[in-house]
Amino acid sequence: MSPFTGSAARTSDWEHLRVQLADGVATVTLARPDKLNALTFGAYADLRDLVAELSRERSARALVLAGEGRGFCSGGDVEEIIGATLAMDTAQLLDFNRMTGQVVRAIRECPFPVIAALHGVAAGAGAVLALAADFRVADPSARFAFLFTRVGLSGGDMGAAYLLPRVVGLGHATRLLMLGEPVRAPEAERIGLISELTEEGHADEAAARLARRLADGPALAHAQTKTLLTAELDMPLAAAIELDASTQALLMNGEDYAEFHEAFTHKRPPKWRGR
Numbered sequence: 534m535s536p537f538t539g540s541a542a543r544t545s546d547w548e549h550l551r552v553q554l555a556d557g558v559a560t561v562t563l564a565r566p567d568k569l570n571a572l573t574f575g576a577y578a579d580l581r582d583l584v585a586e587l588s589r590e591r592s593a594r595a596l597v598l599a600g601e602g603r604g605f606c607s608g609g610d611v612e613e614i615i616g617a618t619l620a621m622d623t624a625q626l627l628d629f630n631r632m633t634g635q636v637v638r639a640i641r642e643c644p645f646p647v648i649a650a651l652h653g654v655a656a657g658a659g660a661v662l663a664l665a666a667d668f669r670v671a672d673p674s675a676r677f678a679f680l681f682t683r684v685g686l687s688g689g690d691m692g693a694a695y696l697l698p699r700v701v702g703l704g705h706a707t708r709l710l711m712l713g714e715p716v717r718a719p720e721a722e723r724i725g726l727i728s729e730l731t732e733e734g735h736a737d738e739a740a741a742r743l744a745r746r747l748a749d750g751p752a753l754a755h756a757q758t759k760t761l762l763t764a765e766l767d768m769p770l771a772a773a774i775e776l777d778a779s780t781q782a783l784l785m786n787g788e789d790y791a792e793f794h795e796a797f798t799h800k801r802p803p804k805w806r807g808r
Contacts, residue, residue: 544586549576551601552583557594557748558741559587566602571610572658574617577633580662584639594748594755594807596643597740598666599650600659608657608680615684630690633658637692640665641763644756646747650740651675651727656715661691664700667759668728668743671718672736677726678715688713699766701725751789752807 551562563570649663651671656678688710697706765773788808796803
């Protein structure tokens with residue numbers, strides 16, 4: 534995402550999210566614990582806009598997405614969203630579905646790693662938000678459920694049919710998206726849906742440690758690695774190798790690459806500048 538912005542001021546208060554930014558780590562918490570952090574129209578839009586703002590500002594070098602209370606996110610709010618969508622015409626429904634997809638695109642295309650800290654339920658849109666993250670750190674209480682067919686909709690919502698087969702393979706993705714059955718933490722780890730399984734109640738802590746490690750590392754190298762991982766999913770090998778070569782040539786001309794050599798020569802840790 535481009536760092537160039539217009540005259541709009543930075544958003545200082547997010548109505549639907551709790552946001553903390555400290556020393557390069559953004560922690561974004563879904564904070565409707567009484568509703569299992571069910572998403573509203575405003576929560577979707579805030580997530581989309583927040584990730585875009587952080588991307589333009591280059592203020593975050595890692596982001597943790599967490600949920601307050603008993604679970605991560607139970608998906609779209611049944612009363613506030615499903616009820617409202619029943620009264621929408623096709624054009625309005627298309628606008629809504631495109632907007633929810635823009636949240637996933639923002640997470641996949643932002644120039645910093647995103648870590649989902651998971652406990653309890655991650656269902657429907659909540660499961661897709663976790664899926665869109667670069668890392669999923671979960672405790673044993675975590676369970677995923679891609680519930681879209683259970684409400685009469687396609688399992689391919691918000692990019693799920695694109696992302697999930699690339700994470701767990703086509704066979705597992707077909708089962709999860711078609712049947713909508715819950716997948717608990719042990720199986721999720723076995724099929725590759727979880728990056729790290731922690732002890733009970735320690736997912737947030739482990740996610741914060743990982744975010745700190747990433748934020749202290751070479752930010753530009755992380756950003757380009759994330760870009761290549763996404764871009765090369767649909768590329769032939771020759772095009773992917775050429776993109777790798779071009780990216781490495783640019784990074785080899787950067788300050789961090791020279792800093793590594795300087796640090797190695799003088800037997801000290803590198804001081805990454807993200808340039």
